[in-house]
Amino acid sequence: xxxxxxxxxxxxxxxxxxxxxxxxxxxxxxxxxxxxxxxxxxxxxxxxxxxxxxxxxxxxxxxxxxxxxxxxxxxxxxxxxxxxxxxxxxxxxxxxxxxxxxxxxxxxxxxxxxxxxxxxxxxxxxxxxxxxxxxxxxxxxxxxxxxxxxxxxxxxxxxxxxxxxxxxxxxxxxxxxxxxxxxxxxxxxxxxxxxxxxxxxxxxxxxxxxxxxxxxxxxxxxxxxxxxxxxxxxxxxxxxxxxxxxxxxxxxxxxxxxxxxxxxxxxxxxxxxxxxxxxxxxxxxxxxxxxxxxxxxxxxxxxxxxxxxxxxxxxxxxxxxxxxxxxxxxxxxxxxxxxxxxxxxxxxxxxxxxxxxxxxxxxxxxxxxxxxxxxxxxxxxxxxxxxxxxxxxxxxxxxxxxxxxxxxxxxxxxxxxxxxxxxxxxxxxxxxxxxxxxxxxxxxxxxxxxxxxxxxxxxxxxxxxxxxxxxxxxxxxxxxxxxxxxxxxxxxxxxxxxxxxxxxxxxxxxxxxxxxxxxxxxxxxxxxxxxxxxxxxxxxxxxxxxxxxxxxxxxxxxxxxxxxxxxxxxxxxxxxxxxxxxxxxxxxxxxxxxxxxxxxxxxxxxxxxxxxxxxxxxxxxxxxxxxxxxxxxxxxxxxxxxxxxxxxxxxxxxxxxxxxxxxxxxxxxxxxxxxxxxxxxxxxxxxxxxxxxxxxxxxxxxxxxxxxxxxxxxxxxxxxxxxxxxxxxxxxxxxxxxxxxxxxxxxxxxxxxxxxxxxxxx
Numbered sequence: 001x002x003x004x005x006x007x008x009x010x011x012x013x014x015x016x017x018x019x020x021x022x023x024x025x026x027x028x029x030x031x032x033x034x035x036x037x038x039x040x041x042x043x044x045x046x047x048x049x050x051x052x053x054x055x056x057x058x059x060x061x062x063x064x065x066x067x068x069x070x071x072x073x074x075x076x077x078x079x080x081x082x083x084x085x086x087x088x089x090x091x092x093x094x095x096x097x098x099x100x101x102x103x104x105x106x107x108x109x110x111x112x113x114x115x116x117x118x119x120x121x122x123x124x125x126x127x128x129x130x131x132x133x134x135x136x137x138x139x140x141x142x143x144x145x146x147x148x149x150x151x152x153x154x155x156x157x158x159x160x161x162x163x164x165x166x167x168x169x170x171x172x173x174x175x176x177x178x179x180x181x182x183x184x185x186x187x188x189x190x191x192x193x194x195x196x197x198x199x200x201x202x203x204x205x206x207x208x209x210x211x212x213x214x215x216x217x218x219x220x221x222x223x224x225x226x227x228x229x230x231x232x233x234x235x236x237x238x239x240x241x242x243x244x245x246x247x248x249x250x251x252x253x254x255x256x257x258x259x260x261x262x263x264x265x266x267x268x269x270x271x272x273x274x275x276x277x278x279x280x281x282x283x284x285x286x287x288x289x290x291x292x293x294x295x296x297x298x299x300x301x302x303x304x305x306x307x308x309x310x311x312x313x314x315x316x317x318x319x320x321x322x323x324x325x326x327x328x329x330x331x332x333x334x335x336x337x338x339x340x341x342x343x344x345x346x347x348x349x350x351x352x353x354x355x356x357x358x359x360x361x362x363x364x365x366x367x368x369x370x371x372x373x374x375x376x377x378x379x380x381x382x383x384x385x386x387x388x389x390x391x392x393x394x395x396x397x398x399x400x401x402x403x404x405x406x407x408x409x410x411x412x413x414x415x416x417x418x419x420x421x422x423x424x425x426x427x428x429x430x431x432x433x434x435x436x437x438x439x440x441x442x443x444x445x446x447x448x449x450x451x452x453x454x455x456x457x458x459x460x461x462x463x464x465x466x467x468x469x470x471x472x473x474x475x476x477x478x479x480x481x482x483x484x485x486x487x488x489x490x491x492x493x494x495x496x497x498x499x500x501x502x503x504x505x506x507x508x509x510x511x512x513x514x515x516x517x518x519x520x521x522x523x524x525x526x527x528x529x530x531x532x533x534x535x536x537x538x539x540x541x542x543x544x545x546x547x548x549x550x551x552x553x554x555x556x557x558x559x560x561x562x563x564x565x566x567x568x569x570x571x572x573x574x575x576x577x578x579x580x581x582x583x584x585x586x587x588x589x590x591x592x593x594x595x596x597x598x599x600x601x602x603x604x605x606x607x608x609x610x611x612x613x614x615x616x617x618x619x620x621x622x623x624x625x626x627x628x629x630x631x632x633x634x635x636x637x638x639x640x641x642x643x644x645x646x647x648x649x650x651x652x653x654x655x656x657x658x659x660x661x662x663x664x665x666x667x668x669x670x671x672x673x674x675x676x677x678x679x680x681x682x683x684x685x686x687x688x689x690x691x692x693x694x695x696x697x698x699x700x701x702x703x704x705x706x707x708x709x710x711x712x713x714x715x716x717x718x719x720x721x722x723x724x725x726x727x728x729x730x731x732x733x734x735x736x737x738x739x740x741x742x743x744x745x746x747x748x749x750x751x752x753x754x755x756x757x758x759x760x761x762x
Contacts, residue, residue, distance in 0.1 A: 163187045262279060304632060387737055401421045485752065526695055
């Protein structure tokens, strides 16, 4: 008997996203087709399989397992071991098992699939127009799971007892709904109803149709969705949009819209082929695409912006709602500005009662809130700006094995990460830690992945800033070692880890602000970065933040700061100074005496100053607004202004005094603002590229990692990449986690893992 025909039995342990994605039915069908016997089951580690049969058939089974898994599966590990044969007679799907260590990866939430949509639109189907139709290939996952293994009793669907029909599908290995944990129908599953702001049900034959009618008449409706509430209005009704902004306290920040389908998206925007592909992706993110001139969407949806945040429906309920006669719906997070999104019916009514006119509610509980993800396509790749629903908690890889570890991020755009070994799980978007509600959300978010991934942290990693609520939380954990990582070191390490870089490299970390190792506010940094250590090679010139935090809220203060730097005491007769002439004497005295004027090297604050000098924005209503509007005003690459890169000992300093003088004088001459903004951005690229070139000559390094919130700017991302490659550098950027602070925990975890690994070697 040849080896290939010899009967063998092999034990297979599969880890990764392999639960709730049709993996066991796939294994079952593959084993049956190859004539194998044995079993497959879910465990707290992933999926366990034993197959018995001819050696050639077992080899074919293993090849199919790794090369042709279900579309939603993501295998991270396959371990095989030959064991004694048992002469089993059939292949079965066995009951799930719990084990001491939970290693199963949980699937992100997935958009409703075509098969379910076809059934939902079929009048002969029992789930016709049912807002909660789902199957193994689609539907809620992370937002409803309470524990692993991913079985119905450990989800918020546990309270709904399956009817005979649903149970039959659930237990049939050949059915698309085999072990689809949220499986249900109108007879046994959740329902939807319409209510007024007092929570009283509004009797309607079809609550969804009535909701559409209300939206068509300009009403604001709070809609409970997959990961929380949305606040919805007709995006073509300017009065309704302005009313929503006023009630939500969101004066100018762009609002996202949902279009009926890709054709409707093309009527309001101009997606490229790559952007259209992203819109149709099963993760269904909000995609930033160019606005279409003359579309029916109100300009007040995204004022002073060339781009529109567009998404397509991702739940059955969304598809039903989009049958209305509107060009698109504004679908913005169901919260007041800076608060976490509401998820419970009672919470929604309480927190959104002063915003929404009506509520479309349902009784499928959301266990963990998840905002919509936001991405853009730039530099030939997708770039996550907010990594949340559809992405979290898909695993990432650390460059070094880590002990059980928790990284808590920073203050703005907070996310957290838990790690074990080299597996790292980045949470959904939490938000800006500026109120107690968001802090409580952070605590809950930490507890959830700790439980489902069985990570009891031995190490907590936090930012250097002592006043961040995330840092305070990490420091409050009993019996846990605290490691604090410099903000920009974490940015650099995040990009390095994502790209699998080893050894030292240059890192250009450009953002608003983060506390540096010298106690000042950094934000325009060139580092020599390794995982365990870093060295500052260069930075933007220091200028004062006049009024401290007020300088970030009032960019005209940064204009004054940069004009003082560029001109000295003989300030020009700039329009921005004339607009605030009454306040100038006090502020100039503050600078002279050094009162509440801490220094900063922030590129974000340079953008703020330039925006104010250009007359674009003197005060902001949301973080990064002035820089964003300057980016929107600029048109392409223009002739750069003069600048200096000074060598002061071992430190390189980028001095934009010439840039400030150039744009100030161009404003006075009446040059077109779009041309000035273009020259400013071109100058920024040239100045930091020159500093990087000099650092490369000094160090002999030819790799550069780009990280920090400034790389959300398409111009900077694409032109830095192009310019640095032209100088002979290999350039690495973010495609898996945000370049902004939302990706910071990955870098924090990588730094901590490297520090611990170095200590163990010592």
